[in-house]
Amino acid sequence: MNEDLIIFLSVLATAGRVLGLVLLSIVTGWFLSYGAIKGKIFENIFISISEVFESVPVISFFPVVLILFITRIGGPLGVELAADFLVFTAVVWNIWIAEYQAFKTIPREMVEVGENYRLGFFSILRNIYIPFSIPRIVANLFPSVSDGFFYITVSEVFTIGVTTFQTFGIGTEMQALIAAGNTNGIILAFVFLALVIMVIIFFLRSFSKHAVAKYTVDTDTPVIRRGRFSFKNTTRRLSSTAATPFTRLSKYYRRRNPSVKNEMFEPERSGVNYSRYILATIGLVILAIILYSSTLLVLSVSDGEWSRLLALTPQIIIGLLYDYSRVAVVIAVTFVISITLGYYLAINSRAESVGVPLIQVLTAFPAPVYFPFVYIAFYPDFHAVFGPLTSEFFVIALAFISTFYYLFYSFWMGVKAMPSEYQELMKNLNMGFFSKMRRVIIPSTFPYLIAGISSTINSTWGGLMIGEYWPSIYGSRTLQVSNGLMRFIDINTRSGNLGAAAWASFVFGIVVVVFSIFFTRRMMDLARKRYVAEEGVFAA
Amino acid sequence: MRNPANLVGGVGSGQPISLLESVNIHFSYENGYKVFENINISVGQDKFVGIVGPSGIGKSTLLRIMGGFLAPDSGATYLMGKKITKPTPKVVFVHQSIITFPWMTALENVMLSPRSMKVPQSEAEIVAMKALEDVGLQGFEELYPKEMSGGMRQRVAIARALAANPMVLLMDEPFSHLDELTAEGLRQDIYNILFRVDTPLKGVVLVSHNLTEVLELADEIYILNNIPATVVGKLVVDIPRPRSIRNPKFSEYLDFLYTKLSPPGGKKNE
Numbered sequence: 144m145n146e147d148l149i150i151f152l153s154v155l156a157t158a159g160r161v162l163g164l165v166l167l168s169i170v171t172g173w174f175l176s177y178g179a180i181k182g183k184i185f186e187n188i189f190i191s192i193s194e195v196f197e198s199v200p201v202i203s204f205f206p207v208v209l210i211l212f213i214t215r216i217g218g219p220l221g222v223e224l225a226a227d228f229l230v231f232t233a234v235v236w237n238i239w240i241a242e243y244q245a246f247k248t249i250p251r252e253m254v255e256v257g258e259n260y261r262l263g264f265f266s267i268l269r270n271i272y273i274p275f276s277i278p279r280i281v282a283n284l285f286p287s288v289s290d291g292f293f294y295i296t297v298s299e300v301f302t303i304g305v306t307t308f309q310t311f312g313i314g315t316e317m318q319a320l321i322a323a324g325n326t327n328g329i330i331l332a333f334v335f336l337a338l339v340i341m342v343i344i345f346f347l348r349s350f351s352k353h354a355v356a357k358y359t360v361d362t363d364t365p366v367i368r369r370g371r372f373s374f375k376n377t378t379r380r381l382s383s384t385a386a387t388p389f390t391r392l393s394k395y396y397r398r399r400n401p402s403v404k405n406e407m408f409e410p411e412r413s414g415v416n417y418s419r420y421i422l423a424t425i426g427l428v429i430l431a432i433i434l435y436s437s438t439l440l441v442l443s444v445s446d447g448e449w450s451r452l453l454a455l456t457p458q459i460i461i462g463l464l465y466d467y468s469r470v471a472v473v474i475a476v477t478f479v480i481s482i483t484l485g486y487y488l489a490i491n492s493r494a495e496s497v498g499v500p501l502i503q504v505l506t507a508f509p510a511p512v513y514f515p516f517v518y519i520a521f522y523p524d525f526h527a528v529f530g531p532l533t534s535e536f537f538v539i540a541l542a543f544i545s546t547f548y549y550l551f552y553s554f555w556m557g558v559k560a561m562p563s564e565y566q567e568l569m570k571n572l573n574m575g576f577f578s579k580m581r582r583v584i585i586p587s588t589f590p591y592l593i594a595g596i597s598s599t600i601n602s603t604w605g606g607l608m609i610g611e612y613w614p615s616i617y618g619s620r621t622l623q624v625s626n627g628l629m630r631f632i633d634i635n636t637r638s639g640n641l642g643a644a645a646w647a648s649f650v651f652g653i654v655v656v657v658f659s660i661f662f663t664r665r666m667m668d669l670a671r672k673r674y675v676a677e678e679g680v681f682a683a
Numbered sequence: 684m685r686n687p688a689n690l691v692g693g694v695g696s697g698q699p700i701s702l703l704e705s706v707n708i709h710f711s712y713e714n715g716y717k718v719f720e721n722i723n724i725s726v727g728q729d730k731f732v733g734i735v736g737p738s739g740i741g742k743s744t745l746l747r748i749m750g751g752f753l754a755p756d757s758g759a760t761y762l763m764g765k766k767i768t769k770p771t772p773k774v775v776f777v778h779q780s781i782i783t784f785p786w787m788t789a790l791e792n793v794m795l796s797p798r799s800m801k802v803p804q805s806e807a808e809i810v811a812m813k814a815l816e817d818v819g820l821q822g823f824e825e826l827y828p829k830e831m832s833g834g835m836r837q838r839v840a841i842a843r844a845l846a847a848n849p850m851v852l853l854m855d856e857p858f859s860h861l862d863e864l865t866a867e868g869l870r871q872d873i874y875n876i877l878f879r880v881d882t883p884l885k886g887v888v889l890v891s892h893n894l895t896e897v898l899e900l901a902d903e904i905y906i907l908n909n910i911p912a913t914v915v916g917k918l919v920v921d922i923p924r925p926r927s928i929r930n931p932k933f934s935e936y937l938d939f940l941y942t943k944l945s946p947p948g949g950k951k952n953e
Contacts, residue, residue: 564782567752570770572799572847582795586786677829679785 147331154335156342157299160312161234161291164227168235168287169280182422189432193239195442196232209317213308222308226298233294234287237598241283245276263510279610281351282556285503286549288343290602292509293545297609301636317512321617333513340507344500444642453644459505459647461463463654466611469539469627472605477547477599481554482580488567489558499555506548511609514541519617538624542606546599553595557588562680589674594668597659608633700724702886703774703851705749707758710741717911718744722758724905724914726851726886729878733897734890736907736945742890743779745907746853749888752778762850772800774889775849779856781836783828789815789839796847817876832867841873845882852877857895870899874924892909894940898933899926906943916943937948 181187212225249272257267299314300307313336320328444452488495505549518537528535565587569579585592611630613622614637624630628651635644696837708722718741726732734738734743744765749760751767751774755934760767762774770776783792793814797807815824818838837857844852858866891897897904906916918939923933 261919285720562782563778564778564780565784567747567770567776568779568782570752571774571776572772572796573770574799577800582787582798583784586784589786673786675785679783680780 146328150313150320150328150332151335152318153311153313154332154339157292157312157314157336159296159341160227160230160295161288162343164231165238165284165287165291168231168238169242172235172239173249173276175239176243176246176276177268177272178422179243179423182419182426184423185426186425192357192429192433193236197238198204204450222310223243224303225308226310226312228647229298230291230295233290237283238280238287242276243511245279245417246272249275254293254635271320272592274358277354281347281354281606284347284351285344285507286552286598288347289503289548292340292507293511293602295509297511313512314509321515328395337504337508338514341504342502344507348500348503407452443587448642452642455643455646456650457629459631459650462626462631462647463651465624465626466604466607466628469535469542470600472595473542473546473603473606474550474599476543477550480547481551481595482585485551486558486580486584489555502548502551510541510544510606514544515617518622519620533622534622537622538607538610538627541610542603543607543625544603545606549598549602550592550595553591553598554588557591557595558584560591561587564680586674587679590667590670593663597663597667604629612637687867701761702730703749703760703762703888705745705760708745708748708755708760709757710744710748710753710755714901719748719755720913722907722914722935723911724749724888726888727903728885730873730902731877731887731900732887733901733904734888734907735892735894735897735904735940735944736912737946738892740907740912742892743855743906745912746776746855746888746890750774750853752776753898769802772796772847773849774851774853775844775847777854777857779859779862781833781840781857783836783839783843788825789820789831789835789842792839793843793846794829796843800847810846811842814846815839815843817832817879817882818842823905824938832865833861834869837861837869841876845876845884848883850883850885852884852887856891856893859891860892870896871925874900887900894937894944895928897938898922898936899928904940904941908944913926924942933937 175189179189190278212221212228215221216224253271253275257271262270295312295314297314299312300309300318307319313332317329317332320332431529447507484498488498522533522537525536529536561584565583569583574582607629610622611624611627612633628647630642632647632651635647686776695707702851703726705722708719709717710719711717722745724732724734724745734742734745744753748755749767751760754768762771767774769825784795787795790808793811794807797810798804811832812821812824815821815838818841820835820838823831823835826835828839831839837860841857852909858869862870875885889900900945901920904918904920906918907915908911908915916939918936920936922930922936927935928934
């Protein structure tokens with residue numbers, strides 16, 4: 144077959160996987176979220192599992208995924224499912240949580256209308272719940288698609304021991320092109336990938352605008368019907384239309400609110416509700432399966448193996464400390480860029496109209512595909528500056544590229560969601576940049592910043608996982624650092640020592656969950672208690 | 684209807700140069716919709732000026748133009764003869780939605796003004812305490828906005844505005860989000876708070892669609908109507924303070940305002 148066509152098809156296959164899995168996440172999320180709001184037990188199980196898995200970096204699942212899909216299923220199907228599962232876990236959690244939050248916060252009156260007309264299960268989902276969830280889904284689509292592209296390219300081809308597993312897609316194709324030294328093919332692959340990503344981002348942006356106009360329930364949002372502008376001459380309406388639709392979308396982005404108040408829930412009903420028992424049973428069965436599998440896994444490991452794994456733990460903890468230091472550097476750099484460039488774009492509509500789509504395309508462009516070329520092109524220059532720390536620099540750079548978008552996007556959304564009166568007040572008082580940041584902008588975007596920092600930390604691990612040990616990054620060159628947990632997991636996975644890799648992932652998972660409980664959640668609680676800008680605007 | 688003695692059919696002429704003056708303001712939205720045509724408004728020293736008009740006519744937009752938040756297509760606003768090109772703490776805007784910062788106490792909210800003008804912390808605190816006292820919030824300094832009623836929050840917003848030592852206050856329907864009793868209480872206080880001898884405040888512009896409220900407070904009232912909006916009348920309110928709605932003149936003025944605010948018969952936008 145024509146080589147150009149193969150490259151093009153591989154790009155389409157990769158894009159198809161990402162979009163298909165995003166779609167699968169959305170559809171499954173509707174049913175699961177509906178189940179969650181209908182049954183308390185199912186809700187507790189679903190939300191607890193989602194929140195834990197959301198806070199555990201997706202990449203840490205990989206060794207377990209490999210064990211399951213490669214060793215138990217095997218063949219091309221096993222490889223395909225392993226790649227798909229990894230991408231699915233990359234995109235699914237924030238979409239599920241967004242849908243659940245939408246279903247939880249749907250106005251009671253809307254639900255009552257559905258009940259009044261006795262709408263059936265599919266009818267009430269189609270007419271009320273699903274439309275209401277669209278803005279929240281859309282607000283989470285950009286990061287999900289970027290995440291999907293990032294992971295698909297690394298999961299399409301991977302090595303365990305001496306065996307390399309691969310499935311058709313641009314990640315695999317690119318590696319073959321590099322191995323063959325096919326420069327024209329590489330350039331063509333980049334062009335095709337850029338084109339496909341631009342089309343996807345264009346589609347997402349158009350859909351976002353449509354979704355904001357059609358599905359938000361704010362009474363002052365004029366509905367834009369297929370390009371026809373329904374203008375009514377009031378200032379309020381002008382102010383809402385003059386702002387970019389993403390301003391309105393920002394209110395739906397990552398506003399995590401697990402402690403939704405009870406009065407926003409569905410009204411309790413009396414009488415026997417069989418669906419509740421069915422859902423509770425399903426939830427308990429899922430929980431039992433997880434517990435059963437875990438127990439089997441623990442029992443299957445011999446005492447000697449346990450001793451060996453426990454002996455590795457100090458090394459794992461030290462590696463983790465190295466990696467948290469790298470994460471801290473990435474967060475610091477990202478934070479500075481976000482509050483400068485992010486703020487500039489948020490308040491300058493002209494710069495924003497170019498800058499934001501550009502950043503969206505760039506971040507959806509999978510870093511693992513182009514990073515080897517950046518590495519080889521700039522290695523001598525950076526080596527002259529960083530000397531023995533050059534590899535460290537590249538690893539942190541890769542982690543930064545793969546993750547800066549989350550904090551940047553979150554902060555940008557936070558600024559867009561700030562009450563416009565705050566902007567006016569800052570102008571009115573002639574506040575300087577640092578004064579504005581310290582007193583108004585950072586506090587009022589605090590919930591967004593915490594959500595962004597949390598996502599950034601989670602996805603920094605992905606960049607570190609790839610970068611800390613990257614054999615044959617270009618030709619015979621290997622990018623690696625001397626210490627790091629991700630390097631440990633990488634090396635053990637590649638050498639076929641899946642037990643050690645899985646144990647490191649497990650220890651890592653525990654640390655991440657503890658970090659999430661003691662830091663992220665506390666910060667989110669603080670953000671909810673004090674830093675909700677809308678609560679400062681009294682418009683009864 | 685009889686035309687009362689203090690009613691003027693258009694913008695008055697021969698007045699001395701004003702504290703704040705908007706001259707020949709023309710303004711259109713980005714889509715070409717013409718909002719204002721040749722608006723002239725003058726705020727004299729120690730005057731409380733009201734602007735009334737039908738809902739949607741652009742009263743808040745006009746206030747933003749006067750504050751330098753929006754640039755008109757043509758025309759300009761002058762503060763003591765000096766053109767306003769951008770927002771300044773000398774002309775402070777009090778929003779329709781009551782704006783406070785939930786992460787700051789009442790005192791910190793008010794201190795924002797002096798602190799942003801580089802006033803040292805201790806001095807800013809004194810200024811803020813004084814402003815809070817002026818608006819009747821002594822003893823509530825450490826409360827957060829969420830712990831306050833709507834009326835108290837609006838007092839915080841006004842205190843913050845006063846703490847900036849402005850020459851002019853632009854108030855955009857400041858009582859519209861308050862219940863009637865609270866609004867009435869605040870209205871009664873506001874004139875005295877704003878025009879205390881020891882403040883540098885020299886003028887207030889109040890935008891409202893509540894005609895009773897404007898008649899109760901304003902010395903002069905500009906009436907906006909038509910599409911695009913123009914000043915269709917100016918009313919000099921000659922009723923001694925405190926004003927009572929039972930005063931016959933009050934009803935007379937009210938009737939006049941209603942007449943002027945009848946549905947616009949002006950030319951339509953293209």
